[in-house]
Amino acid sequence: MVLRLANRVKALTPSATLAITAKAKELKAAGHDVIGLGAGEPDFNTPQHIIDAATKSMNEGQTKYTPSAGLPALKEEIIKKFKKDQNISYEASEIMVASGAKHALYTLFQVILNDGDEVVIPTPYWVSYPEQVKLAGGVPVYVEGYESNQFKITPEQLEAVITDKTKAVIINSPSNPTGMIYTKEELTKLGEICLAKDIVIVSDEIYEKLVYDGNQHISIAQISPELKEHTIIINGVSKSHSMTGWRIGYAAGNKEIIKAMTNLASHSTSNPTTTAQYGAIAAYSGSQNEVEKMRQAFEVRLNTIYDQLISIPGVSCIKPQGAFYLFPNVQKAALQSGFSNVDEFATALLQEAKVAVVPGTGFGAPENMRISYATSLELLENAVARIKEFVENKIK
Structure with missing residues (x-):
């Protein structure tokens, strides 16, 4: 062969x-x-109450398929989390649970990119962003976040690389690998450009709970209803609750994009692991x-x-x-x-x-x-x- x-x-x-x-x-x-x-x-x-909840779910027979977009009870906890932490309101149709935040990102790029579409990726970047964009037929467009600007890109830099092929821009705050956080003012200015150019904002917020020395995480989606409509938030329980191996992440945003992601997931993973979803429910509903x-x-x-x-x-x-x-x-x-x-x-x-x-x-x-x-x-x-x-x- x-x-x-x-x-x-x-x-x-x-x-x-x-x-x-x-x-x-x-x-x-x-x-x-x-x-x-x-x-x-x-x-x-992983915190013990999460392990206990997952074990309990298995012992009670919760070992079958779930809806492709995730258990309704888990979506409800995610919705509560957004409202509590960032005062953002989502409906169940705007949430898709995935097999890790990485899978959520992969699925998102698969459903929004056509061959040749460009995605703006600030550098330094998480290693999988460019590869996932390329796998979806997209073209990574790199913008250097200079060390002199805390590795963050400026509105002028973003505007300079936008073309008629630009489909999305990735914002990762707090950042992997730099640990830097975009301020509300910085996000607002970047967001204004995305709104004017009708660009999808991919906001990777997987490290939102890990901030130090009085710094604060702000989601670009919480700044205005218009920015929320243009933003897909990617998050999960891996880093915040030490659940990397459980593989539970999610996307939140435009219901048409979420529906497309759900349809694709139904033909790839079927659903996130059932037991892990019950663990994630406990992660968000229990003590923090x-x-x-x-x-x-x-x-x-x-x-x-x-x-x-x-x-x-x-x-x-x-x-x-x-x-x-x-x-x-x-x-x-x-x-x-x-x-x-x-x-x-x-x-x-x-x-x-x-x-x-x-x-x-x-x-x-x-x-x-x-x-x-x-x-x-x-x-x-x-x-x-x-x-x-x-x-x-x-x-x-």
């Missing part, structure tokens, strides 16, 4: 975050003392104390290791406002250490210092690297100390 892969997958770039995590696990399995800072998931277990405890722990870690990180020769870093990543510029450190680029620097860190980080190349920012602080403070401090020792020894 001659294997001929579809053209749409031949050009795919493997996930940089998953690749580095797999390599770190491989070295650990071989007996090496590796500290992995690549994972994009909380290191806490564990969510706050996790947020506080991340905040302590950030505020502890940030100063340690920027004390490393050749390393600079804008302090994140949310998510659980640091995104330092290490280009100077890499060059001073004898490497030609950050990718080589990160590879050597893993091989010699046994610290796994994700090079910024996969995020469209080749001078940076992503460090996840979703691990214990002890390991974080150990890892940063190893990186510092590695750099200082190289530049002697």
Whole structure:
């Protein structure tokens, strides 16, 4: 048999975050003392009341198919969450539950993009945005969020790249990988351009609960009814409730788009995992104390290791406002250490210092690297100390 892969997958770039995590696990399995800072998931277990609710649902026989767009009871909890947290009103027909926020994004691009449609993607970006756009026949259009502007794009930059083929723009706030948050004023100005040009706003808010040092998450959809109509919010319980493996995310927005997404899901996944949906119901309807405890722990870690990180020769870093990543510029450190680029620097860190980080190349920012602080403070401090020792020894 001659294997001929579809053209749409031949050009795919493997996930940089998953690749580095797999390599770190491989070295650990071989007996090496590796500290992995690549994972994009909380290191806490799912809160017990969520696990209990899911177990209870199985024991009560809730193990069958559900509606493709999700259980009505879960949609109702999502609607309550939007009203409570952001004072946005949605109907059940405007909510689609998916097998993770990633699946919600994938499905959205499949239903709104035709071949050649352009999607504006600010850089640095989450690694899967461009690949999902390309899989839907779309064309990624990159706009650089300059470090001098906290990695955020300006209205002038957005307006400059809009063409008659522009279909959507992605806003990820708080951002993966930078941790930066768009203010209400910044979102309003970007939104005005999208309204004037009739562009769909894809607002990825998966890190909304993880904000620090008095910063606040604002959804662009809560600013005005007009912006809400133009926005599809993507969210889920993975990061907020430490439920990455449960695979429950959702989209909220225009009912015609949601209907199309639901129809597509009915022919792909049938429905999100039933047991996981019952867990998500408990996540939103139950106590949020564990969510706050996790947020506080991340905040302590950030505020502890940030100063340690920027004390490393050749390393600079804008302090994140949310998510659980640091995104330092290490280009100077890499060059001073004898490497030609950050990718080589990160590879050597893993091989010699046994610290796994994700090079910024996969995020469209080749001078940076992503460090996840979703691990214990002890390991974080150990890892940063190893990186510092590695750099200082190289530049002697």
